[in-house]
Amino acid sequence: MRKRTLVSIAFIVPSVIIVGIFVYAFIAWTLAASFTNWNTLLPNWSFAGLKNYIYLFTQDMRFHMDLVNNFIFLPFFVLGTMILGFFLATLLNSGIKFEAFFRTVFLLPMAISLVVSGVIWIWIYDPTNGALASLFQIFHLPAVNWLGSMTYALPAIIIATVWQYTGFTTSIYLAGLRGIPQEVIEAARLDGAHGLRLYWNIIIPMVQSSTVTAFVLMVQLSLQMFDIVWVMTQGGPAFATDMPAVYMFIAGFKQNFVARGAAIAIIIFALTLVVVIPYLFTAGKITEEEA
Amino acid sequence: MxxxxxxxxxxxxxxxxxxxxxxxxxxxxxxxxxxxxxxxxxxxxxxxxxxxxxxxxxxxxxxxxxxxxxxxxxxxxxxxxxxxxxxxxxxxxxxxxxxxxxxxxxxxxxxxxxxxxxxxxxxxxxxxxxxxxxxxxxxxxxxANMIWYNKAIFDKLGLTMPTTIQGFINMLPKIKAAGYTPIALGDSANWTTAMLFEETLLAVAGPDKYNQYFEGKITASDPAVQQTIQYFKTELQYVNANHASLTWDQACGLLVSGQAVMTIMGDWANGYFMAAGWKPNVDYGGVAVPGTEGIYNxxxxxxxxxxxxxxxxxxxxxxxxxxxxxxxxxxxxxxxxxxxxxxxxxxxxxxxxxxxxxxxxxxxxxxSAVHGSEAPVAFVTDWENALTVIQYHPDMSLQACVNLLNMTAQQDNLAGTVASANVNY
Incomplete structure (x- = not known):
């Protein structure tokens, strides 16, 4: 017994050290940097209190627009990926022919790098030669400059990211659906539950843990959205698609506002915690209940 | 073994x-x-x-x-x-x-x-x-202060390149009336829009005031900068509709395909036109932006x-x-x-x-400020973004544009940063 404990500790220690340094130490470092005057190229660790945070929240127009964009992006992205993911997972689980083929088709976007899919979507949205423009032409609809419009650029990015991540939520829900014992569903059918009722009363409650997992992961992804925005619009036109993570990169690496960039990172982190901490509690509870 | x-x-x-x-x-x-x-x-x-x-x-x-x-x-x-x-x-x-x-x-x-x-x-x-x-x-x-034009269309419309920025502005409606896009712009990255402003400022204000503006010695409230904002807003009314999804070289492509007549772009455009098989001073011309003759940005x-x-x-x-x-x-x-x-x-x-x-x-x-030479990088980044905001809000009043540009210079402490650095203009 003692030997087994020692062995397990030996296995855990390296990962604890690595996570400790590369995750927690860096978070602590970023937190410390966000309270300094380091808004120059060279490190300046003099204490600035909440100056960077106050600037961001009271004076920084760009940051305000970023938060607004992010909170518009978030519900569409999260609900979009979750509803589509559940729908596709249900289809795949319904004993459809060539299921393995369709599963691969739906999961494939997830395997593509965000940078690559960003470039693909730029081509799709191109107002003169793009796929969407050709489609519009067939139906004699006017050409729309998707990524160059203050109105359509953010929805265009939401669609692209939902496309990319729906495979992810599909796989989460598929695992959840496969985990429901067949007897439960048969018993419900015998009791007269069919169609929507069966889903609403039996299946959806039984995949609750998948729902919570998908929700937390999608919220966290949308708060940290960077790659696809950077590739497709760099936050433009005129901040219409700008996100806190894009500003963090520009502030820290281009403008040398290192402390301000760190403060943005901490704000993103805090927003993520708001979602993750309740998850950690409920996740524990759900597993206990299911067990 | x-x-x-x-x-x-x-x-x-x-x-x-x-x-x-x-x-x-x-x-x-x-x-x-x-x-x-x-x-x-x-x-x-x-x-x-x-x-x-x-x-x-x-x-x-x-x-x-x-x-x-x-x-x-x-x-x-x-x-x-x-x-x-x-x-x-x-x-x-x-x-x-x-x-x-x-x-x-x-x-x-x-x-x-x-x-x-x-x-x-x-x-x-x-x-x-x-x-x-x-x-x-x-x-x-x-x-940076170059303007490129399609010679065939210029000849067809009987145009010559004006020598003043006001002459350039006056020419734009005529070209549009003839069915062409007067100015090709590809601002999928917003530095090209900022160049349009920068070269117009150089033409309106002249080299000394241009330097003073980027040193923070004069603000956007200066009449020359105000005039530049107005010209800039006018110019933007005469660009191609799909500007936001094009890059600078795709905008140059509009000249080659005969859809657009002119583009304001640095002389890297020269390389693009040559690669497209165009002959300099035969198919296309490239001169200083009107009003900036004798200035090399x-x-x-x-x-x-x-x-x-x-x-x-x-x-x-x-x-x-x-x-x-x-x-x-x-x-x-x-x-x-x-x-x-x-x-x-x-x-x-x-x-x-x-x-x-x-x-x-x-x-x-x-x-050129846009290309990181004339002003501190932090300021230029925010200044370019401010110009994009002006671009996408055509009904913004002149005073609001001036205030936005001044706020940018103030927040990034342009004057202080330049004054404390040991550099010459």
């Missing part, structure tokens, strides 16, 4: 590693990854290899973002204590940010012993130096040596090579820019480049 083979193999490996570590390494970072420019840097690196065949060259091109992505890499490397031997940087403020933080090696001795102070124009020397010391060597000169690519650079001698050899007449000629003929040296023969350059080589010797020299 088997163990003997293993010994031999290990021995060979150790030997090879020894030889490799003995040879000097020259590592260079640049963002020249597109067709012509990639070929231009490859040509000079090949000259370097011919001259120093024992040096191992490690080229690290970082694509994208007009150098933003590469700057992120360079800053990380410098702070990690593993800087490259040299890296590409725009002379002026983009270089000053490193020099002012003591991250670059002064190379004043090299400038003097090589006699470079006699062959490079004074303003370019200022852009390569900080606080009385030289830190970088210029490789090329681009001209510089964009200068240069190379410094960071503090702690490995095999530093290979870096000095590189600087000597790129400053030489043959390298400046070879590089710039391919890239479409012109040599920073004023004593390079015009043979082998196209007529528009030749005209610019003559202009560089006699024009008033200013530096």
């Amino acid at each position: 088997k163990s003997f083979k293993v010994f031999l193999l290990v021995g060979l490996l150790i030997g090879a590693m020894g030889i490799m570590s003995m040879a000097a390494t020259f590592s260079i970072y640049d963002w020249w990854t597109a067709g012509g420019e990639a070929q231009a840097i490859a040509t000079v690196l090949n000259m370097y290899h011919q001259a120093y065949p024992d040096v191992a060259i490690v080229q690290n091109p970082v694509a994208g973002g007009a150098g933003v992505n590469m700057q992120a890499v360079i800053k990380s490397l410098i702070f990690a204590g593993v800087p490259p031997t040299t890296f590409q940087v725009h002379a002026g403020w983009e270089m000053y940010q490193y020099a002012s933080a003591n991250l670059l090696q002064p190379i004043t001795n090299l400038w003097q012993s090589e006699g470079w102070t006699k062959v490079f124009p004074q303003r370019i020397q200022q852009m390569c130096s900080y606080n009385g010391q030289f830190y970088a060597v210029p490789m090329d000169v681009h001209r 510089l964009v200068v690519d240069s190379f410094p040596i960071p503090v702690g650079a490995p095999d530093v001698q290979t870096g000095y050899d590189w600087l000597k090579l790129i400053a030489s007449v043959p390298a400046q000629a070879a590089f710039n003929q391919i890239k479409g820019s012109i040599p920073a040296r004023i004593d390079v023969s015009t043979t082998g350059f196209n007529p528009i480049q030749v005209a610019n080589m003559e202009a560089l010797k006699k024009d008033v020299l200013t530096a």
Whole structure:
């Protein structure tokens, strides 16, 4: 017994050290940097209190627009990926022919790098030669400059990211659906539950843990959205698609506002915690209940 | 027998590693990854290899973002204590940010012993130096204040390029009435919009006021800047509708396809038109933006040596090579820019480049803010974004535009930053 404990500790220690340094130490470092005057190229660790945070929240127009964009992006992205993911997972689980083929088709976007899919979507949205423009032409609809419009650029990015991540939520829900014992569903059918009722009363409650997992992961992804925005619009036109993570990169690496960039990172982190901490509690509870 | 083979193999490996570590390494970072420019840097690196065949060259091109992505890499490397031997940087403020933080090696001795102070124009020397010391060597000169036009359409409409910015503005409705897009713009990255403003400001305000604006000595409330804002808003009404999804070179493509008539773009557009099979001064013309004749708005690519650079001698050899007449000629003929040296023969350059080589010797020299030379980088980033906000809110009042630009300068402490730095304009 003692030997087994020692062995397990030996296995855990390296990962604890690595996570400790590369995750927690860096978070602590970023937190410390966000309270300094380091808004120059060279490190300046003099204490600035909440100056960077106050600037961001009271004076920084760009940051305000970023938060607004992010909170518009978030519900569409999260609900979009979750509803589509559940729908596709249900289809795949319904004993459809060539299921393995369709599963691969739906999961494939997830395997593509965000940078690559960003470039693909730029081509799709191109107002003169793009796929969407050709489609519009067939139906004699006017050409729309998707990524160059203050109105359509953010929805265009939401669609692209939902496309990319729906495979992810599909796989989460598929695992959840496969985990429901067949007897439960048969018993419900015998009791007269069919169609929507069966889903609403039996299946959806039984995949609750998948729902919570998908929700937390999608919220966290949308708060940290960077790659696809950077590739497709760099936050433009005129901040219409700008996100806190894009500003963090520009502030820290281009403008040398290192402390301000760190403060943005901490704000993103805090927003993520708001979602993750309740998850950690409920996740524990759900597993206990299911067990 | 088997163990003997293993010994031999290990021995060979150790030997090879020894030889490799003995040879000097020259590592260079640049963002020249597109067709012509990639070929231009490859040509000079090949000259370097011919001259120093024992040096191992490690080229690290970082694509994208007009150098933003590469700057992120360079800053990380410098702070990690593993800087490259040299890296590409725009002379002026983009270089000053490193020099002012003591991250670059002064190379004043090299400038003097090589006699470079006699062959490079004074303003370019200022852009390569900080606080009385030289830190970088210029490789090329681009001209930001250029306008390019489709000659066939110009002739068809009976147009000549005006000499004043007001004349240029007056011409726009006529071109539009004839069914063409007057100004081609590709601002999928917003620096092209900012260039439109910058070159208009240069035309309206003249070189002195232009400098004062970017030094923070005058604000956007100045009549010249207000007039520029109004011209800028007018110009934006005459650009192609799909501007936001095009890049600068796709916008140049609108001239080639005959959809648009003119575009305001740096002389890298010259390389684009030549590559498209157009003949300079036959199919297309390229002159100074109306109202900026006699002013040369510089964009200068240069190379410094960071503090702690490995095999530093290979870096000095590189600087000597790129400053030489043959390298400046070879590089710039391919890239479409012109040599920073004023004593390079015009043979082998196209007529528009030749005209610019003559202009560089006699024009008033200013530096482009958009390309990181004229003003602090932090300010320029926010200033470009402010111009985009103005662009996408055409009903913003003049006063609101002025306030936005002034707020940007104030928040980034433009005047204070420039005043506290030891730089000359």
